[in-house]
Amino acid sequence: MGQVVTIDGPAASGKTSVSRELAKRLGWSWVSTGAFYRGLAYVAHSTATTLHDEEALAKLAVDKMWQVKMAHDHTRVFLNGKDVTDEISQEHVGGIASQISHFPKVRAALLQAQRECQKNSSGLVAEGRDCGTVVFPDAAVKIYLTARQEDRAERRAKDLGLSVAETVKAQVQRDQQDSSRKAAPMKVPEHALVVDTTELDFKQVVGLIEDHVKRII
Numbered sequence: 001m002g003q004v005v006t007i008d009g010p011a012a013s014g015k016t017s018v019s020r021e022l023a024k025r026l027g028w029s030w031v032s033t034g035a036f037y038r039g040l041a042y043v044a045h046s047t048a049t050t051l052h053d054e055e056a057l058a059k060l061a062v063d064k065m066w067q068v069k070m071a072h073d074h075t076r077v078f079l080n081g082k083d084v085t086d087e088i089s090q091e092h093v094g095g096i097a098s099q100i101s102h103f104p105k106v107r108a109a110l111l112q113a114q115r116e117c118q119k120n121s122s123g124l125v126a127e128g129r130d131c132g133t134v135v136f137p138d139a140a141v142k143i144y145l146t147a148r149q150e151d152r153a154e155r156r157a158k159d160l161g162l163s164v165a166e167t168v169k170a171q172v173q174r175d176q177q178d179s180s181r182k183a184a185p186m187k188v189p190e191h192a193l194v195v196d197t198t199e200l201d202f203k204q205v206v207g208l209i210e211d212h213v214k215r216i217i
Ligand code: DC
Pocket: 011, 012, 033, 034, 035, 037, 038, 094, 097, 098, 101, 127, 128, 129, 130, 131, 174, 178
């Protein structure tokens, strides 16, 4: 099993693009753990499972009708064999994912599959909210990526063609939910390097993190 680098942080902090590029430069595998929560949110919605039923959601989390598969471009989700990766990327699916992610049984049910991403890899870059604190507590390097709220919302609104004001509102709510929940709240892992990307461009962020990783590994 290879080493792990974790990149956690709030919504639209650039975790996905930065972690994907870092994995590419290191020649490692890459996984977005948000895809597990988004996938479950989408499956729950598709099967009309009530979003308040922790037991039913935990059962659905390990149902063979859906799978998460790592790829170099996206962490892909399949439901009954159909690729639903585009569908889970929508902002409202992120909102439902955040809503159901506070259930401890749901988190426990998704944990094993997330940890398995490390198997058979020469190294893994994993991004999410609790990668450095819960999923891979022994990760060799931990990063916490953040940026000014308005910048993050602007970035996400541009990507998805949404209004900035609406996106700020949705993000504030999601970040609040993700950082205040009792089970595995989003927080800066111990010994993590905190990178504020507000004044940096993409290349600078990836370069800075790559240098940090290479100094440690
Ligand atoms: O990173 P993302 O936008 O794809 O994540 C969607 C939601 O999934 C996020 O708001 C909370 C949840 N999530 C989580 O609880 N733990 C993770 N490691 C990743 C995502």
